[in-house]
Amino acid sequence: MTSTDVRKDAEDSGPSGYAAARLRLLTEGARSGPPRRAALAELTDDWLTGLFTAGAEDLKGVSLVAVGGYGRGELSPRSDLDLLLLHDGDDPKAVAALADRLWYPVWDLGLALDHSVRTPAEARKTAAEDLKVQLGLLDARHLAGDLGLTAGLRTAVLADWRNQAPKRLPELQELCTERAERQGELQYLLEPDLKEARGGLRDATALRAVAASWLADAPREGLDDARRRLLDVRDALHLATGRATDRLALQEQDQVAAELGLLDADTLLRQVYEAARVISYASDVTWREVGRVLRSRAVRPRLRAMLGGGKPVAERSPLAEGVVEQDGEVVLARAARPERDPVLPLRAAAAAAQAGLPLSLHAVRRLAATVRPLPTPWPAEAREQLVTLLGSGRPTIEVWEALEAEGLITRLLPDWERVRCRPQRNAVHIWTVDRHLIETAVRASEFTRRVSRPDLLLVSALLHDIGKGWPGDHSVAGEIIAKDVAARIGFDRADVAVLSALVRHHLLLIETATRRDLEDPATVRSVAEAVGSQSTLELLHALTEADALATGPAAWSSWRGSLVADLVKRVAAVLAGDELEAADDAAPTAEQERLAIEAIATGSPVLSLRAQTEAPTDEQSAGDPEPLGVELLIAVPDQEGVLPAVAGVLAMHRLTVRTAELRALDLPTGVEGSVLLLNWRVAAEYGSLPQAARLRADLVRALDGSLDIAGRLAERDAAYPRRRGVVAPPPRVTVASAASRHATVIEVRAQDAPGLLFRIGRALEDEALRVRSMHVSTLGANAVDAFYVTGAQGAPLPADEAASVTRKLEETLRA
Numbered sequence: 001m002t003s004t005d006v007r008k009d010a011e012d013s014g015p016s017g018y019a020a021a022r023l024r025l026l027t028e029g030a031r032s033g034p035p036r037r038a039a040l041a042e043l044t045d046d047w048l049t050g051l052f053t054a055g056a057e058d059l060k061g062v063s064l065v066a067v068g069g070y071g072r073g074e075l076s077p078r079s080d081l082d083l084l085l086l087h088d089g090d091d092p093k094a095v096a097a098l099a100d101r102l103w104y105p106v107w108d109l110g111l112a113l114d115h116s117v118r119t120p121a122e123a124r125k126t127a128a129e130d131l132k133v134q135l136g137l138l139d140a141r142h143l144a145g146d147l148g149l150t151a152g153l154r155t156a157v158l159a160d161w162r163n164q165a166p167k168r169l170p171e172l173q174e175l176c177t178e179r180a181e182r183q184g185e186l187q188y189l190l191e192p193d194l195k196e197a198r199g200g201l202r203d204a205t206a207l208r209a210v211a212a213s214w215l216a217d218a219p220r221e222g223l224d225d226a227r228r229r230l231l232d233v234r235d236a237l238h239l240a241t242g243r244a245t246d247r248l249a250l251q252e253q254d255q256v257a258a259e260l261g262l263l264d265a266d267t268l269l270r271q272v273y274e275a276a277r278v279i280s281y282a283s284d285v286t287w288r289e290v291g292r293v294l295r296s297r298a299v300r301p302r303l304r305a306m307l308g309g310g311k312p313v314a315e316r317s318p319l320a321e322g323v324v325e326q327d328g329e330v331v332l333a334r335a336a337r338p339e340r341d342p343v344l345p346l347r348a349a350a351a352a353a354q355a356g357l358p359l360s361l362h363a364v365r366r367l368a369a370t371v372r373p374l375p376t377p378w379p380a381e382a383r384e385q386l387v388t389l390l391g392s393g394r395p396t397i398e399v400w401e402a403l404e405a406e407g408l409i410t411r412l413l414p415d416w417e418r419v420r421c422r423p424q425r426n427a428v429h430i431w432t433v434d435r436h437l438i439e440t441a442v443r444a445s446e447f448t449r450r451v452s453r454p455d456l457l458l459v460s461a462l463l464h465d466i467g468k469g470w471p472g473d474h475s476v477a478g479e480i481i482a483k484d485v486a487a488r489i490g491f492d493r494a495d496v497a498v499l500s501a502l503v504r505h506h507l508l509l510i511e512t513a514t515r516r517d518l519e520d521p522a523t524v525r526s527v528a529e530a531v532g533s534q535s536t537l538e539l540l541h542a543l544t545e546a547d548a549l550a551t552g553p554a555a556w557s558s559w560r561g562s563l564v565a566d567l568v569k570r571v572a573a574v575l576a577g578d579e580l581e582a583a584d585d586a587a588p589t590a591e592q593e594r595l596a597i598e599a600i601a602t603g604s605p606v607l608s609l610r611a612q613t614e615a616p617t618d619e620q621s622a623g624d625p626e627p628l629g630v631e632l633l634i635a636v637p638d639q640e641g642v643l644p645a646v647a648g649v650l651a652m653h654r655l656t657v658r659t660a661e662l663r664a665l666d667l668p669t670g671v672e673g674s675v676l677l678l679n680w681r682v683a684a685e686y687g688s689l690p691q692a693a694r695l696r697a698d699l700v701r702a703l704d705g706s707l708d709i710a711g712r713l714a715e716r717d718a719a720y721p722r723r724r725g726v727v728a729p730p731p732r733v734t735v736a737s738a739a740s741r742h743a744t745v746i747e748v749r750a751q752d753a754p755g756l757l758f759r760i761g762r763a764l765e766d767e768a769l770r771v772r773s774m775h776v777s778t779l780g781a782n783a784v785d786a787f788y789v790t791g792a793q794g795a796p797l798p799a800d801e802a803a804s805v806t807r808k809l810e811e812t813l814r815a
Helices: 003-027 033-056 092-108 120-129 131-138 147-163 165-183 201-212 223-241 250-259 265-307 344-355 361-370 380-390 395-405 408-412 414-418 433-445 454-463 474-488 493-504 508-515 521-531 534-551 558-578 590-602 642-652 692-704 709-719 756-766 799-814
Strands: 062-066 081-087 113-118 141-145 317-320 323-326 329-332 606-614 626-637 655-665 675-684 732-735 744-751 770-779 782-790
Touching (some): 033 062, 062 092, 081 092, 081 147, 092 113, 120 131, 131 147, 131 201, 141 147, 147 165, 201 265, 223 265, 317 344, 323 344, 329 344, 344 361, 380 454, 408 414, 454 474, 454 493, 454 782, 493 534, 508 521, 508 558, 534 558, 590 606, 590 626, 606 692, 642 692, 642 770, 709 756, 756 770
Antiparallel strands (some): 062 081, 655 675, 655 770, 744 782
């Protein structure tokens, strides 16, 4: 039956004809989605117009107006009819009688009705007092009667909305926030409210209202399709239940999926989640832009007065190579070239998360449109930036969602597509698989001070459930995927083995601790055999807790934590005999020996500085190698203050220390004196590499005391505004017991920051300690350092003195 036939039945038969035509339209199998909603609205328009015409007779100055969802022409099977009977106030009694003739037939058919009778002035006054009324009137659509009256109201309401936008939009944002807190996030709920939850139809309507204000606009791409998809699901839900409900209950999901021609309920939920993510992301971007515009309007008059009326130039503060902060967002620097810099998306994301700032929509879209793929395996910088992003705590989530919204995550990690928006039908889990993985990384970032390899902890947190997109045991499937992903992003063979083992056994500790007899030696031995080493056990313990905390409140408790800790203690005892002390007696290279002899001969520091590069890939032209950093070799006659001097000079030149080793070098027979050799890999924060001559000159001044490093670093810090940044776990300083017979080993785990190694070195010097050797690693944003120190007589420190040193050093780093 065609729309014309349906409308003719309604016109011929009155209310009962409308009911029959409506039923026929809703049960037609051939029509669904937007065409059916439009046809239902058109059918209802014709019926109500007929009622109005029959009741209005010669009444002037009256019109019937559809508002809200009906005003937009979007009628679901059980939608309310939102109607306004608008009049000029000349004949209230006649208008009241007309209202009865309109409303009662609607009620008689059992249709839900939201109605009002107002003059234009009353409608505007009510809208000014009630934001929900205002939003409904923004979609006002004329049905019947005095067209001029309706058009006048629409024009006045839109003008009011635009004039009052600076006041009303913050109210609207607050309403959206309160609703999200009550209803939760649509993209993660197993029984979501399609309308009220965050990312639902209410938020889509709010975005239309923001656009109508002319103050800001939402990202358009995919938004209409997401809204249409949610409306289609609501239509199917109404037909399946026969009720005006927006909650997609578990028991109705299979029927709704069948109504929409989908494979199953999981496919349905995944489509709902994808649509909700589009709307949620558009909302985040739009409200951020609203805030920026309102702040700009508030500040601009003052700035113009100060600058003599000129347009102020936005401040741009550097964050990383090719990345700057502007107007509270992270944007690309003017000199950035995404098409030549495949690491830029990860570098920008890591910088944004570390600074606690959002990535601008324009920046993400430019990256998605122009950046070229990373080579396989990834260069070292890309892996480090990924680790930094994952270790940034709560800000990681917003930045990750921005990358995902433009398809960058699945380009970086193709296996992510199988877990993206995948529901978990488990009462314990409160997130989709992909969000659970990110939540686990966020939780793991709190435990980076507990492990010697925070990079492996964070990446295993990201990958531990990656196998849930495949059939069978997700731990077994995940082990295979993790092995492939870890190799692709550039981990070496030993690290790949650890990561795949962590993914394979990520449930081992919790399941053994809660289901097995820990007094049975065979139980503990089996776990020890599966884990293999103390370092892997340490990582698995932290991953287990992060995974449980990210699952939901029912997955972790102090009782479960104590059981796992007891198991870990027993397994560690079994593994203790396998941990051997590493020797540090590698013979010097010819270049190292040459530098050492020159340092003795000249009595001053000698250094070698050269860029490390990676061979170009097939996608790169010859002669365009990937920079990995700078290899810095320094030989210094043994003296006090070497470590803080070198570290301070590097910090002054904005060089980030990636790895560093310091050791006393044995000189050839016949050469008098003692030399300290420093073999470091550093990278420029941004800009070009420093000249070796400049570095050496500053190092000489630092060693003779004529260069005030602390003062220079303090001046530089004061010149840049403080950003809120991430709240990192506090630093942890410990003594590694029995790690060496010749020195006391002090381990420092802290958030990497400019000048960190300088502060550590100066603190050790203040305690009159000599650093015999050291091993420094920067893993993402985490510094993991070991210092082999002795007292003035060259012996290890007494236990009480070592404890005092670690306590003071930790206090220094916390300050």
